[in-house]
Amino acid sequence: AVDYSGYPDCRPEFISAFQTVASLATKTGVEHSGHWKIHTPLISLTKADIIRTGMELGVDYGLTHSCYDPLPDGTPCGHCDSCQLRIKGFQEAGFADPALKTD
Incomplete structure (x- = not known):
């Protein structure tokens, strides 16, 4: 994210939004049978x-x-x-x- 050079999918905001989508648009998320957590250990x-x-x-x-x-x-x-x-x-x-x- 520090030097993403115009690749918007490398930003924390994108990762957070994608995690929300995964929770709303997957069977696991909708049925509350699991929790989505995207890990980005290199992002900073x-x-x-x-x-x-x-x-x-x-x-x-x-x-x-x-x-x-x-x-x-x-x-x-x-x-x-x-x-x-x-x-x-x-x-x-x-x-x-x-x-x-x-x-």
């Missing part, structure tokens, strides 16, 4: 914070990307908004993004 972290946390947990970021327009071989384009946010997050965290080609 910056991209750099998320990357640092992943590094501490041993995430292999070379197996991930955030690209909305990947190249034909599946690698990230490096230019879309999502790629740019990820690149900036890696830089701020002090790491190189292993998903980007460095030819």
Whole structure:
């Protein structure tokens, strides 16, 4: 949510509204046989914070990307908004993004 860059479904307001919809529009919610709780443990972290946390947990970021327009071989384009946010997050965290080609 800190740097969602125009993706409104990453905001706390959206998550809260979606949780309400899930409670109103599902059998579980309508019959009161369960309670919906959407957990968003990373929502208040910056991209750099998320990357640092992943590094501490041993995430292999070379197996991930955030690209909305990947190249034909599946690698990230490096230019879309999502790629740019990820690149900036890696830089701020002090790491190189292993998903980007460095030819």
